[in-house]
Amino acid sequence: MIRSASTPMVRRLLVLFLVAVAARALTFGNPVVHVDEEFYFFTGTAMHHGAWPFVDVWDRKPIGLFLLYALPAALGYPAGIWGYQLFALASVVATAWAIARMADRLGWTTGATAAGIAYILWLDLLGGQGGQAPVFYNALMIGAAWLILESDRRRARAPGLAAMALVGIVLQIKYSAVFEGMVFGLWLLGAEWRRSRSPGALVGYGAALVAVSLAPTAIAAGVYAAIGQWDAFLYANFLSIFHRNPDPLPELAANLGQMVLILSPIVTLAVLGLQRTWRAPDAPAERGFLAVWLDAAIVGVLLFRPWFDHYGLPILLPACTAAAAMLGRAAWRRRLAPALLLVVALGGQIVLLALRHERGGPAEFAALSAAVGRGPGCLYVYSGSTMLYVATRRCALSRYIVPAHLSRAREAGATGVDQDAEIARILRARPAVVVMRPPYNGERPAAHARVMAAMADGYRLTAKLPMGNETIRVYKSIP
Template identity: 85%
Template sequence: MSVTQQPSNHSGTHRLLILLAVAIAARVATFGNPVVHVDEEFYFFTGHAMWQGAWPFVDVWDRKPIGLFLLYALPAAFGFPAGIWAYQAMALVSVVATAWAIARLADRLGWAGGATAAGIAYILWLNLLGGQGGQAPVFYNLLMIGAAWAILESDRRRARSLGLVAMALVGITLQIKYSAVFEGMVFGLWLLASEWRRSRSPVALILYGAALVAVSLVPTGLAAGVYAAIGQWDAFLYANFLSIFHRNPDPLGELAGNLGQLALILSPIVALAVLGLKRAERDRERVFLAVWLGAAIIGVLLFRPWFDHYGLPILLPACTAAAAMLGRQDWRRRYTPALLLTVALAGQIVLLSLRHERGDASEFAALTQAVGKGPGCLYVYSGSTMLYVATQRCALSRWIVPAHLSRAREAGATGVDQDTEITRILSQHPAVVVMRPPYNGERPEAHARVLAAMAGGYRLTAKLPMGNETISVYKSAR
């Protein structure tokens, strides 16, 4: 049974302006806030450090691929705080462009009546899934929908070159976040199936498959080659591919809670997508969308610990397919506006709640002033890594992310003994040490070790609010 649709009355420019206005309204509460999310703080720090000659994985340790840090290096060039506005502006542009591509894809699939609503749904659902700032999928979702578009065009035009373009975009995505690998594999298999339908030639299939794999691995191969050339292949290999297998699992209850929250937030839009696909006439392009939706869901399930932003890639196929329901005549006047308004309101409640939990620009400014700009190095044992950038103080370790040294799940998974590294840092007598209260998952012995060091040669100079916590600032008494 075909889903009844009305043509869209939005011109390209009109639609783009609507999406831009919605995105600004949805995200304005975060603009200029340097502590939107701990991940983004670290990405910005690393991008900033790269301008000072630091190499990710060598001088600053993490598991994320280098493409993400290169992306953040662009706004970091503007320094602090201008760079915060710059990366959030980049994220805004990416969000609007992705939403526009979702709407255009819905147009193509015959759901023009719900296309603009689908783009709006994407923008609004981001706030429910930790995508209100510059999380990796906020940027790479644009590449992945570009890849999907190229695949559909390759099917229509019987053009192998477009398949290679699609896998090149997947390859770039992999250097922003490796978790896109499962979707990328499914995209590649779809292209191979299309090739087999066209040629029925095993030789052509093998050659095309080899080309697709090669193209998708070029960005990762280039990154690996650069690190090998500077003698840091082992550091690259361990950080990018081996360390994740050494990380300890989170408690089962925490994992179940994360997965349950993810399912709860995504279930409405995924349900609409499934209903839309079920009622729609089956053609090859819509089958591809259904396969993509399944791949995105399975791809998320494969990678624990299921934080909220892990679900962001699912929004691409889900919102596109949901256009089939959002644009139905019986939905457009009542249910679609009600749903979007509800999600918009819920998103703003989430943003206000997160600001209360994590803090805002004014609280961060007060903390920055309490830490001061020098001289001497800073040790953020637990707290905001953005303090290194804002105060321009040096760091004493390449393990900048506090959780890498203090969290139980990272024990034995970062290439260094946690307690040994903490002791080494403290032995260098940092001028300032920043600590948040004990947190869930922290190793108590690590917290006690730092507190003991503070009692032996530091004085507590400030206790300031940062969201719903009080951050302690210790300065050396020497």
């Protein structure tokens, strides 16, 4: 019996693994999959040399994300690139497996494996082909959702507390999960009220849920307070985001429209699946939670601007799970579901090829790294790939490693430093090498002009190399 029950599960896991490898193979070993991941890997590497996020390397992302990247960064470059991408692959397979198991639990077994495959394939369309934060924390969020269902089924508080502990860890990977976490907590409180009808028990349980969900953030804050960097932690994590200037409305609308376009098929299937199975005589009551979760995930994404494609990745968890109801129907199972998944798979590969053409690949990056070189002196990537710091092992002259923090208009007044003053300070320090990409949308022209003027005084252009669809310039200081 054990063998016969486990064989389909093993087969499903193998299928999900093979699909994930095939879907993501084009990205393996590429150090420039996405600018975000380049910076995360830089920060993880810097932490091994004693740097503190928010103090020595500035950003708004919580410490947990950098700790995740510090693990593969310990392997060095380039092995660490493979390390974080394999780590992401394992997270994707685990999440897809959990989606399929959740679909099993909710009575949609015939579409469960297809739902897990859909999750894997949709990642490529939404910027999740590498190591974006939701690629890692989605596994924790669906684990929290499973525990909430366990709390309801067993009429017990412990699984609910464990669920909110997982949410707390997620918050230290990406704060934007806070809305989903609040909805999860409210669901648990509603279940508690139905169980006990005791205001005292409700307040006590609610306080415990809040405490466990905020514990990881409190620990992080306590560590920074202990080293005398509470102000740096507070500003980077919670205050700076309110000072950031909004992107132009047309750009915001275009980003949101792209996200909606990509998500609309799977969300439509999810809504149809929930509607058509809602009143079935044998429908598990747990499907109500999935509907609430889907709504919360969508609202949670809409609340946080700007809307980049990968911001929609959390919606895939409840959407793919609920879509199993349609993907497993007799009318879909034989033709429509395979056809849909094939189209999404092909679309994902086209997206990956287009992004590689746009952003560049390992060969172009290796040529650029060689042009920068590993000689003495510090590097200043005014605009371009922050992975160059890691690949060339050159020092940085500022804690503002992300080029946009100093050059982008959106960040003016939102990083705790005057952008022009910091650029001027870096240039006075005479970096040995300066890297610049062409002017880009949203860049401050004055910042670009300032650096170009400095390059005309004591620097020479030593290389003009292609990186995707751009030409990157490398300037070196004249002795």
